Amino acid sequence: MKPGSFPPSAETLARFAAIAGQQYTISEEAEMVPYLREWRDRYQGRAALILRPGSVEDVSRILALASETGTAIVPQGGNTGLVGGQIPFESGNEVVLSLARLNRVRETDVIGHTLTVEAGMTLAQVQQEADAAGTLFPLSLASEGSCQIGGNLATNAGGMQVLSYGNARDLVLGLEVVLASGEVWNGLKTLRKDNTGYDLRDLFIGSEGTLGIITAAALKLFPRPRQRATLFAGLPDLDGVLRFLGLAKMKAGPALTLFELLPRIGLEFVLRHGQGVRDPLMEAHPWYVLAEISSLSEDGEAGAAMASIAESAFESGCISDAVIAATLAQREALLKLRELMSEMQKYEGGSIKHDISVPVARIPDFIREAGMAVERLVPGARPVPFGHAGDGNIHYNVSQPVGMDTDTFLAQWEEMADAVHGIVTRMHGSISAEHGIGRMKRDVLLQVKSPVEIELMRRIKSAFDPRGILNPGKML
Amino acid sequence: MKPGSFPPSAETLARFAAIAGQQYTISEEAEMVPYLREWRDRYQGRAALILRPGSVEDVSRILALASETGTAIVPQGGNTGLVGGQIPFESGNEVVLSLARLNRVRETDVIGHTLTVEAGMTLAQVQQEADAAGTLFPLSLASEGSCQIGGNLATNAGGMQVLSYGNARDLVLGLEVVLASGEVWNGLKTLRKDNTGYDLRDLFIGSEGTLGIITAAALKLFPRPRQRATLFAGLPDLDGVLRFLGLAKMKAGPALTLFELLPRIGLEFVLRHGQGVRDPLMEAHPWYVLAEISSLSEDGEAGAAMASIAESAFESGCISDAVIAATLAQREALLKLRELMSEMQKYEGGSIKHDISVPVARIPDFIREAGMAVERLVPGARPVPFGHAGDGNIHYNVSQPVGMDTDTFLAQWEEMADAVHGIVTRMHGSISAEHGIGRMKRDVLLQVKSPVEIELMRRIKSAFDPRGILNPGKML
Numbered sequence: 001m002k003p004g005s006f007p008p009s010a011e012t013l014a015r016f017a018a019i020a021g022q023q024y025t026i027s028e029e030a031e032m033v034p035y036l037r038e039w040r041d042r043y044q045g046r047a048a049l050i051l052r053p054g055s056v057e058d059v060s061r062i063l064a065l066a067s068e069t070g071t072a073i074v075p076q077g078g079n080t081g082l083v084g085g086q087i088p089f090e091s092g093n094e095v096v097l098s099l100a101r102l103n104r105v106r107e108t109d110v111i112g113h114t115l116t117v118e119a120g121m122t123l124a125q126v127q128q129e130a131d132a133a134g135t136l137f138p139l140s141l142a143s144e145g146s147c148q149i150g151g152n153l154a155t156n157a158g159g160m161q162v163l164s165y166g167n168a169r170d171l172v173l174g175l176e177v178v179l180a181s182g183e184v185w186n187g188l189k190t191l192r193k194d195n196t197g198y199d200l201r202d203l204f205i206g207s208e209g210t211l212g213i214i215t216a217a218a219l220k221l222f223p224r225p226r227q228r229a230t231l232f233a234g235l236p237d238l239d240g241v242l243r244f245l246g247l248a249k250m251k252a253g254p255a256l257t258l259f260e261l262l263p264r265i266g267l268e269f270v271l272r273h274g275q276g277v278r279d280p281l282m283e284a285h286p287w288y289v290l291a292e293i294s295s296l297s298e299d300g301e302a303g304a305a306m307a308s309i310a311e312s313a314f315e316s317g318c319i320s321d322a323v324i325a326a327t328l329a330q331r332e333a334l335l336k337l338r339e340l341m342s343e344m345q346k347y348e349g350g351s352i353k354h355d356i357s358v359p360v361a362r363i364p365d366f367i368r369e370a371g372m373a374v375e376r377l378v379p380g381a382r383p384v385p386f387g388h389a390g391d392g393n394i395h396y397n398v399s400q401p402v403g404m405d406t407d408t409f410l411a412q413w414e415e416m417a418d419a420v421h422g423i424v425t426r427m428h429g430s431i432s433a434e435h436g437i438g439r440m441k442r443d444v445l446l447q448v449k450s451p452v453e454i455e456l457m458r459r460i461k462s463a464f465d466p467r468g469i470l471n472p473g474k475m476l
Numbered sequence: 477m478k479p480g481s482f483p484p485s486a487e488t489l490a491r492f493a494a495i496a497g498q499q500y501t502i503s504e505e506a507e508m509v510p511y512l513r514e515w516r517d518r519y520q521g522r523a524a525l526i527l528r529p530g531s532v533e534d535v536s537r538i539l540a541l542a543s544e545t546g547t548a549i550v551p552q553g554g555n556t557g558l559v560g561g562q563i564p565f566e567s568g569n570e571v572v573l574s575l576a577r578l579n580r581v582r583e584t585d586v587i588g589h590t591l592t593v594e595a596g597m598t599l600a601q602v603q604q605e606a607d608a609a610g611t612l613f614p615l616s617l618a619s620e621g622s623c624q625i626g627g628n629l630a631t632n633a634g635g636m637q638v639l640s641y642g643n644a645r646d647l648v649l650g651l652e653v654v655l656a657s658g659e660v661w662n663g664l665k666t667l668r669k670d671n672t673g674y675d676l677r678d679l680f681i682g683s684e685g686t687l688g689i690i691t692a693a694a695l696k697l698f699p700r701p702r703q704r705a706t707l708f709a710g711l712p713d714l715d716g717v718l719r720f721l722g723l724a725k726m727k728a729g730p731a732l733t734l735f736e737l738l739p740r741i742g743l744e745f746v747l748r749h750g751q752g753v754r755d756p757l758m759e760a761h762p763w764y765v766l767a768e769i770s771s772l773s774e775d776g777e778a779g780a781a782m783a784s785i786a787e788s789a790f791e792s793g794c795i796s797d798a799v800i801a802a803t804l805a806q807r808e809a810l811l812k813l814r815e816l817m818s819e820m821q822k823y824e825g826g827s828i829k830h831d832i833s834v835p836v837a838r839i840p841d842f843i844r845e846a847g848m849a850v851e852r853l854v855p856g857a858r859p860v861p862f863g864h865a866g867d868g869n870i871h872y873n874v875s876q877p878v879g880m881d882t883d884t885f886l887a888q889w890e891e892m893a894d895a896v897h898g899i900v901t902r903m904h905g906s907i908s909a910e911h912g913i914g915r916m917k918r919d920v921l922l923q924v925k926s927p928v929e930i931e932l933m934r935r936i937k938s939a940f941d942p943r944g945i946l947n948p949g950k951m952l
Contacts, residue, residue: 194906202678430670463935
């Protein structure tokens with residue numbers, strides 16, 4: 001029988017509880033709730049048990065028992081995922097394995113610039129450890145206070161600074177992983193170079209808990225920027241974004257740590273519903289860019305570079321107006337406009353969201369074509385495309401037409417997603433740039449990937465998890 | 477029967493030749509020679525045929541036929557590998573598949589900073605294409621004039637600029653790969669973010685042609701530095717290297733594009749045997765560092781940063797003396813000291829070479845412990861540890877004692893390698909930092925990897941290549 005298709009026996013449950021310890025085993029429905037719902041309430045599952053083991057050895061014993069008994073295991077970090085990968089199904093036959101208690105720092109190497117931590121540390125705690133060592137761990141997400149580093153790696157999290165530092169994958173040197181059998185793969189190396197064998201590390205990263213459970217990671221640390229220059233520019237048209245980005249990249253290179261696109265309508269939503277915000281520019285512009293340059297020196301290098309980029313961009317006509325933050329308070333005010341963009345959309349009624357990426361050069365084409373497709377489907381619907389333009393990653397959110405019934409609008413979700421994903425796929429883009437597949441996009445995956453790729457993924461899955469106990473029904 | 481254990485039939489050979497075309501099939505022994513020996517003559521094999529197909533479709537048909545007939549295929553790029561991965565065995569039962577004729581540029585995207593090329597382009601050609609687009613492709617190796625990008629990716633090549641730009645793996649966005657079955661996996665995406673499914677790309681990279689044959693790659697391009705500051709410093713002791721590196725990294729970050737360690741004895745060899753070289757410093761120092769900072773601006777930023785780093789390093793006592801190149805000619809002269817280091821060792825008799833890495837903080841310990849082990853084994857042997865200290869990657873070469881018989885010394889290779897690798901493994905390092913496993917280190921791999929990891933690798937190998945036709949007997 002397939003794991004997850006039958007309830008574990010009372011004896012099996014007792015054995016699981018004995019491994020994690022009674023005080024770290026949750027079997028009361030009411031107490032389980034925080035582990036069974038994601039914060040946007042899109043997915044709500046049930047579970048046979050929640051286990052909160054305190055050591056790698058216990059995780060290992062739990063997986064060995066799960067393999068022996070064919071019990072489905074759903075690994076869970078901070079429960080902040082957006083595609084339901086961390087939530088069990090409704091059957092109640094699965095066991096949720098929380099990594100929260102594995103939250104120690106294993107090693108800080110200030111000379112080699114590495115930090116080895118357990119999976120259950122929150123991203124904010126990891127950032128603090130890096131900071132205490134006089135360095136930077138650059139992964140940064142809205143949920144950093146509660147998401148856990150193990151989950152960040154299992155989903156290859158993105159965020160704001162990918163442009164300069166890369167995705168979560170790029171910030172890892174080594175992993176410790178408990179396999180479906182309960183065996184532990186110790187790949188916790190802190191080496192910058194190692195060409196011995198297949199790259200198992202990157203296979204586990206982004207596999208959403210379907211190939212093994214990450215219990216610890218050796219992370220890269222970076223020098224901490226000492227100065228930043230933050231710019232908010234108004235653009236006359238969408239094509240200017242690419243020219244502006246090209247210019248900024250050629251002049252600043254990896255010092256360009258932020259390059260975010262904002263549409264006028266998004267700024268209007270923020271100005272209308274946000275607290276203590278104002279338009280930094282005198283006139284309205286159809287598009288905006290929020291950019292930042294970070295410098296390791298304190299001698300004004302960042303500001304000078306940003307001023308020179310703004311000047312060139314202004315001269316070549318790709319920006320119409322711009323401000324550069326002169327104080328920390330002004331910087332915060334500019335960043336806030338971007339931070340509020342997603343949240344303020346809810347005051348405008350229903351929003352249909354897409355997390356897509358396209359090759360950077362196709363961003364304007366994508367936004368234009370998707371806009372036309374949306375207008376054909378729901379006349380009057382209001383696209384709010386914003387986000388990490390430097391990575392080609394646009395959060396293509398669409399607010400409902402003014403006055404329309406919200407449920408009627410949201411009923412169009414699938415059809416609109418099909419249209420938008422169709423354009424993305426034609427442009428060789430990705431239908432999930434940051435958030436992963438989980439439960440939400442499992443069917444879409446089969447549509448956008450070639451049969452060859454799906455077959456390779458399935459073979460890997462059965463090579464790593466022959467009984468199918470690890471997060472079954474997610475991703476693949 | 478296992479592929480490679482029996483000669484292909486005359487009919488099979490004729491079918492292979494018909495796919496590649498007669499003029500692109502080599503069956504005369506004399507003409508085969510360039511494909512059967514590596515340049516240091518350490519490995520010399522034989523082959524049933526050399527095929528030089530001109531299209532992905534033909535590579536696909538060749539692999540389909542190989543799978544059908546159980547013929548072993550040895551993929552080959554520029555034949556510059558150092559561990560014998562690209563050389564067939566002595567049996568003469570294998571077919572060498574050269575990628576040299578797949579050498580077109582598929583696409584240059586100057587806005588998205590990507591370059592899509594076929595596997596057979598030489599690294600130098602790829603660098604030139606990037607340059608023509610006003611950008612940089614930073615992978616740089618001694619063999620760049622003849623090595624091919626497909627081979628660079630199949631072996632995850634390293635080189636001089638890894639410190640700032642990463643290994644070959646870090647420079648790739650997407651791949652096209654022909655699988656053992658002949659099916660083509662089109663993973664040629666140029667996306668900066670894509671979280672849909674398992675990371676097949678990184679599994680093929682570094683797999684040395686044992687999981688599939690890379691036929692094309694989408695590469696990342698970078699802004700081209702406009703100014704460089706190059707420093708050559710003398711250090712009072714080995715521990716100063718780490719302090720100097722820490723200081724340079726914190727002040728320069730990714731602008732630190734070179735940080736190479738050189739021992740006095742290595743410099744002496746270069747000064748003794750090299751043409752047109754001189755010691756840049758007045759006095760002798762036990763250790764030297766060659767460092768470079770690259771800047772995207774032309775306003776002297778790089779020089780100022782380097783001067784400030786040198787000043788701090790001098791004040792804190794981690795360097796004793798230093799020069800910064802004032803002209804391009806001076807820069808070339810400094811770089812030449814590093815470039816000649818490997819070659820000049822041959823004038824000092826036999827050299828036993830190790831390509832290892834350790835966590836950066838362990839470099840001094842490693843050099844000290846390895847030195848003692850070498851002295852115990854061959855009293856008077858002269859270690860010349862040099863290389864990419866910024867990555868923890870030391871080329872641990874040992875020159876024979878003065879006056880010793882070279883063959884007698886080289887007969888100690890295995891025993892010395894065992895001793896050195898033992899220290900590396902104890903320090904959680906890598907016994908092949910850059911060069912890979914190939915034929916040379918296949919036995920060592922089984923000693924240094926855990927049974928769990930070897931088992932996972934074997935499962936992946938049989939999932940991807942069930943008949944075992946792809947480069948059998950290499951790596952695994």
